[in-house]
Amino acid sequence: MLALDTETTGKDPHSAELVSVALVEYRSTPAGEEESVIHRWLVNAGCTIPDAATRVHGISTADVRRSGRPIREALAEIGDVLSDRWTSDTLLCAFNAPYDLTVLDNAFRRYMGRGLAVSGPVVDPQSIDFGITAWNGRRRIRVRNLTSTCNAYRVHPPREGFHDAAEDALAAARLVCALSRDARLADYSLYDLQHRQRSWKGGLEAMFGHPRALVEAAWPLEYPASRGARMNLSRRS
16 A cells, blocks of 8 residues: 655645655555555745644754755655556555645645546545444544554554654554454445545534535545644644
8 A cells, every 4th residue: 555644834735835745655464564665755845834833743944945855846756656656456545635635636736737646546544433433333522633543443653742744654554454454344345435435534524514515525635625723633633
């Protein structure tokens, strides 16, 4: 599978600029051994990174000006990895995938003149966890973040402190492997799972007053509305 995570300038995926991106080619063997190839980019989008964002991921405006790749160069390479690795039989996983995919989609539109090509299946452990919770007859009041979801499924969580895109992508991949052990998911083809995740995401967002039909229609992207503080619940913080 291919795991994705982004660090950005803000919580709204429609206005946030990329700060860092990680794409991790991940494979877990039956013996529990991991194989991974990590692609990562520090991105200079030519903007100022707000202090609030720096407090989340530890990356400052000075950092990206000094060491970041120009946004168009980074996006060209990201696009190449996605087109080569994300195919009809290769999963792309991300925790709260609509956020990361929408940030990327908007970045490609702003700087490359085209949107993100969704070229393979998407697996979002956040949505699947919500679905499993519903199957188990429990009503979720809060949305689990990445760390709490890892803890719930006994997956090694990302380290505490600043968010790191590569660490978070690896954690998402490990979560997918843990979730796949639920026998009920074995009844779904990849095609069916896409539809189930769409429904689960709609149900999750409806808890916060967002229009379920619009959420489901936009999946695996975010529907076009500012999410404000709501997005903070879906990230790792």
